[in-house]
Structures are given as structure tokens and as C-alpha cells.
Amino acid sequence: MSGTLRLLPLGGLGEIGKNMTVVEYDGRIVVVDTGLRFPAPDQLGIDLVLPDFTYLRERAADIEAIVLTHGHEDHVGALPFVLRQLDRAPPIYGGPLTVAMVRSKLDEHKLKDVRLQDVRPGDEIKAGPFSVEPVKLAHSIPDMFAYALTCELGTTLVTGDYKFDQTPVDGIPADIARLAELGRDGVLLLCGDSTNADRAGWSLSESLVGPQLEDAFSRCDGRIIVTSFASNIHRVQQVVDAASSLGRKVALVGRSMRKNVNIGRELGHIDVPQGILVEPKQIEDFPDEKLVVISTGSQGEPLSALRRMAAGDHRQVHLRRGDTVIFSATPIPGNERAVNETVDRIYHLGADVITTKDAPIHASGHGYAEEIKLMLNLVDPRYVMPVHGDHKRIRLHAELAEAVGVGPKDIFKAENGLPLEITESGARFGGPEQAGMIFVDGVDVGDIEDVALRDRRMLSADGIFIVVATVSEQDGRSVADPEIIFRGVPFIDDDAELVSALRDAVTDSLARSAADGINEISLLQTHLHDDLAEFVYRRMKRRPLVLPVVVEV
Ligand SMILES: [Zn+2]
Ligand SMILES: [Zn+2]
16 A cells, blocks of 8 residues: 655746755655755845745654755755754755765855765665665766655656766766666656756757867967856866966966865866966966966856956956956856846956857756657656746646657646645645745855945945834833934835834834843844844835844943
8 A cells, every 4th residue: 555655846846946846755755956046136135045945844854865966056055044944954965076065055054963975876865765866967067966766656756957968078978777777667757857948959068168168268369267157167177178278377266166176176076287276366477368267257146256357346357458258158047137237347348258159168057858858768757747947948848748758647737836646546736835935135154245245236226224223221122212214225215104114123123032032232133134124125125235223221
């Protein structure tokens, strides 16, 4: 007598990012990925967007394991926030690079005592009613694993992000043989990547990018600044190789770029020839034609090294005529405007720009339509649930499944919060669970410069609130009407109701702190800041700088 297998996506469907899938059997849970999303341009001042994981918080006692497909932020970025909210931390598994990247992230968040374990393809992870097997696939970061989760009802394959690259830079292609074996043994459900379901044919092999980069480099007389994803270690390898063969030194700029290259070198994923790396502060010591700078910021991220260079605000790299900035990446949907802005500022400084529109200097990490069909044919699943895509790509993935012969009734176009329930007698959607997004505001990691820049950005976009609260020294309760001063906050001038609601929010926040026995001024200010920032965002959908000042009498 077997039970019900439930597949509940908490993120990643109907959107790009924050991938998180709950796989549940007999009430026991394995979570595949805990990703985040970067805010949309209209979510000003929001730093990060996480899936609403209330479901996991309420079911913390039932979570057997968290398995991570790969180290990209849209798959692991929410982990520190999830762990902080679970009263019982489950063991976490991933490939060696994934685990190393996650460990460094958890350290930054000061999360200790986390059971983090690296696994290899073919290992067996015991997780309650599930036996979980990592399967090697290729993507734009090393150590990308799909997971085959087997319970008594059958096997679910969650692919993570993949492409079928026949000539990957590290020479380790997807384990096609294992996928076919799983298919022959019978796969109940396939949850596959839909990112490039709208692109016909096959994706470009990563190893074809290197020669194109070298070709582009050879036509540059001055400095070269290449920007790509910091986690695309194989791309960094190819930039290093091209620089090396043209006799140029390489400087790594941007905190995450330096961090990931270090981790990659330690694990043997990247091989940097002796003496080729130079420190960012030495950049001006080398002739222009002898230098390649590899930088973060390919997505126009506001605090990234490249964005600062473009703003003339980077300490080590001052862009000028003769420099060429090469974008070895395409903008993730939603980032186009920020990227275009960055490109235009670079032109303004007199430098040249090469993008993927000028030369094939980027290969996607996600398989195109024919690769998605290959996955479907290899795995030959009973049911299909496309994941990792907006509504359009999920539908296109469903059409590809139909094209290779999966019955339309066996294809489930899911949504975040909508669980697919499978029993011996069939599959159907169950009642919806809470899902959505939660926002993170505040830079609790990063250096002072990050904070200063962020404050300036918030000030310029949304203005400032200064809240002066007077509290009793004895019990921390508010003893006078809080004073609220604002400058440059749009739409507030004649909104007396909002100002009075803000006063109430201040009093409420102080009363809550008092009830919790908090009377240290810095803590009161922190809570006041968080509560007011949330209140203002809920009311105005804006993020002015909130500066609380608490005075004790
Ligand atoms: Zn990825
Ligand atoms: Zn992804």
C-alpha cells in the first residue's frame, strides 16, 4: 500500500529565479534548491527577493534533507535565510563546488553548526522514505547535479539547470548513460529546466567561446575589461587562457570574482598559469596592451565593480579611451535596462564595448529545445512538470513534451504553491499552499563602501525619513509623540494620514521592543528601522532611507 508523492514548487514557476521545490512522500520532505531572485527595477531599494517559505517553517520537523543542484544564487541564495528560520536544521547536500560556495556564504551570515556535506554522482543519500542520487549534468558552473529521488511509488528526476554540452571545458559531459538507465528503469516524474524552451536547436558549446574571446582580444590595442558571471569558472578559465596566449596579465576585480576563482582553484576547477595574476592595485603598473581585467557586473548590478567603473567611481580601474569592455554574458530578463545604461556610460567615458551582439562570446548554460527533447526522450517519464521558467517557457516546454509523445493529460503546468499529487491511481493538482515572495532589505554582508553606496542610491531615489523617538529609560516605552522629518520622499507632502500612521507604527514598534525587554538603544533603533522600512514599503512601495534616532529620558 503506497502513499502520496507531492511535488510542491515554492518558487521558480511563472518567473525567472528563486527556485525551490518541495518533494514529499508519506509526510517526509526533501527540499531541492533554496534560491533567490534579484529585485525588479520597480522594487527600489529591495536587495533580495526570496520565496515565501512559510510551508517549510511550519513543516521544519518533517524535512529530511535539503539538496542543492548547483551554486547559482537562484538555487542556493535563500539558504541562509531559510536556515535562520527553521528551528531544526536538516542536513544539506551538494557537489563539492556548491558546498564550498555555500559554506563561504553561510560563514558571511555567521551561520555555524550547519550539516553541510558534499556528494558525488552515483552516491546514495538516505533521506527518510527517499533514496536520493546526484546525476552529473553540464551547466555554466562546475558540479551541477540533477537529483533522482526514489521512494516506493517511483523515481522523480529534478534536473536543475542543464545543457547537453558535448565539449565542456572540463571535459566532463552530462552523464547521458545514467539518464538513459534511469529512464529504462522507469521515471515517474520529470521536473525539467524550461529556461531556453523558446530557443530552437542546440545551445552553443562552452568550449567554442574561448577562441572567439581570443579573436576579440587580438583586435584590441589597449586594456581589455571582460565581464561575466563570477561563478562561471570555465568562462574565467577561457579568459585567462586567451590572455595568457596573447601575453597579457590578468587582474580579478570584484569581491565575488576573487572569491569564486579562489574556491575554483582550490577544488581544481580552474588552472591559472604561474605569474599571470596581478593584484588590482597593480593595474596601472602594466602597459595597457599587457592587461586583461576580469570584472563582476555583467548584469549591470548597482554595486558591482563594472557599474562603479562605468560611473567613474572605481578605485583601481578608471575607464578611458583605448579600453575595450567585453560583455561575455547576456542580460538575464529584467536586467536589460541596467545593462544598457552601463554600456552607454562606458561609451561616454570614451571606451569601446563588445557585446554578444557583435561576436559569439557567450554560451548559455541552459539547453535549447532539442536538448529539452533529448532529456525527455532519455528519461522517458510517466509524468512531466516543467519548472524553472516564466509562464511562456513552461507552456513551450509542455509543448516539447507533447511533441516527443508524452500524453497531454500527463503534463502538468504548475504554479508556485500548487502541489502535484501522485498516487498509484494517477496524478492531479492538490489544493494550493502559501507561496509568494518575501523581501530582504538591508546589507548585512558586504563592506562599508557597499552600505554607503546603497544609502546614496536610496536617498536619491526615494528620499529620507528621520524619526526621533523619546523613550523612558526605565521600560523603553515611548514617552512623547515621535517626531517625523522627511526630505525628498515623493507623494507624502500633503498626506497627513500617512504621517499619523507612521507615528503609530513608531509607537507600536517601541511597545513591541519594550514587551520583549529590549532597552539597549542600538537594538531599539535596529528594530525601529526594520519595522518602519517594512511599513513604508507596504504603504508606498518605496524604500526611502529610514534613520531612527532614539533618545532616552
Ligand atoms: Zn544555474
Ligand atoms: Zn537557475
